[in-house]
Amino acid sequence: MELLNNLSLGFGVALTLGNIGYCFIGVLLGTLIGVLPGIGPLVTISMLLPITFGMPPVSALIMLAGIYYGAQYGGSTAAILVNLPGEVSSSVTCLDGYQMARRGKAGYALATAALASVIAGFIGTLAIATLAKPLSAWAIEFGAEDYFGLMVMGLVSATVLSNGDLAKSLGMVMFGLLLGLIGTDVNSGIERFTFNVPELADGIGFSILAVGLFAMPEVVSNLGQKETREVFTAKISGVMMSWAEFKAILPPSLRGTTVGGLFGMLPGVGPTVSAFAAYMVEKKVSKDPARFGLGAVEGVAAPEAANNAASQTTFIPTLTLGIPGSATMALIFGALVMYGVQPGPTVMVRDPQLFWGVVASMFVGNVMLVALNLPLVGVWVRLLTVPYRWLFPCIIMFCAFGNYTVNSSVVDVYVCAAIGVLGYVMAQLDCPPAPMVLGYVLGPQMEEYMRRALLLSGGDSMVFLRSPLSLFFLVVAALLLISMSIPAIRRKKHIVYEEKSEAEAKA
């Protein structure tokens, strides 16, 4: 009953004309960038951050969320028609989706992807609505030391589970934590690491860091590669499916949703691994596994359902515990902090409108996505042929000008360029940017909670081990670190990622 009340509160927010508009812009942009090769949700969200600062937080979040899950939809279109995943998470869809298209069943494949996605979207959103409340209820009575422990666990779990070298990810976290300290210290008023540049007194802006770390390196490395694309131009027919066809895709969609929904809640796993896991499950369950890779419809339905379910449920740890589980979530998390909303257990109590508004907007957005994707598929197909040389100057312009508009400060533009160079160098050295953003966002808060906990305990550093909650978080963090240092588990993790890249290579 309470769920219904909450949802109706949410729909009250999501269904205002303005927010419907923002939701539409979000899913439209999401589909667009999902289809366009070489530009993904990370780049888009970081580019748009400067614009969102003038918007109410709930509208901004509705739009950013729309971009995120919309991109998962659009990514499948490119995967099926061009055999090129618009998003990494759609790479699994390439395997059977493109084969279906080659066998003249492009329409059925597209419809399957859309329907599986919307089923997963609905269930995933329902999961957020039902699970978020109990998860955050126990987290409200946190002390300063517990928050510190929670942040340590969040940082560690995101690094451990992310697709990257553990030591380098940890290094990036610390690097990010240090970057987050740039600016005026709130307790003493001393300016730290500002090099006497007055513009740095408030620290490096979040959108500057995001653009520098995600957009710039992406563009540079794309330009360093050769552009090869082969567009599948056959006519698409049969986007309407029969009842029998629908019955064939329903069970794999539901299985995919379950797999994706569960995986999405784990920090660092996200849509890509979920889609891959769902594909594996389907292959195991199938009576005739030999069909996979040759245009099996289950091979489209399950991973598409999984990556959408996962992209919804990744919001759960972000919004309830304040632990962003993926790079995109780290961006959304950082944006929330910049809007003055503290993501975490208190969001639902302090900003119920924000939380339930965003959840309700996901229902609205999922409906819009089906309407956008199926009848308009012809438009998106044509967009597939847009060359990258038209796109990247626009991205760079958004990076430079967008960040200039935030404070009308040219120093921001220079800092952004510098971070772009740093970001590219780190990416070349296989140091993942997401842990750095996480560290940057959590740095000032971690310091503050550590200070406060030590002050309240009279300088006793054992306070972190005495509070049961804090102890629990720290033990989990330690266990994660230890487990990742054990060769057997590390190898297992590598196998998962290797099989995934094999699947991508095959695609």
Add this chain to the structure above:
Amino acid sequence: MFGHSFRHKDTLAGIVFVLFGTLAFLIAQRYPAGTLLDMGPGYFPRALSALLVLLGLGIMARGLRTGGAALATWAFRPLLILTLSMVLFGLLVERIGLVPAMVILIFTSSAAGREFRLREVAVLTALMCLFSVAVFVWGLGMHFPLFAWGF
């Protein structure tokens, strides 16, 4: 052998971490550390940068020992052109106005691509200028001098 190792990702990543960590540690000496009970502004940065240096040394040692993955090729040209075009935009935007600075930004950054087709870039520039003026200046009501020729 030593010079060869520096072409490996692990060694270089370790060096970058050690350099930044050392720099941060040295700068942090200027801020009072305080005590555990009453942490000063220097406490957290010192602890963090020391950790970063240690971790960096570990990664470096691993790189020197095992070699690690070799470096991928660097896309120096796009990196240089794009960075310079952003710096140029920063230098120009308040001197010659938003629209001219943006025209220069899009033209210079387009040069980072493999192909540069003058007509396409011109159309793209016109569209992007119109779009950004429409969104930021007319839509969001921000005030920027669109044209200013006073150097």
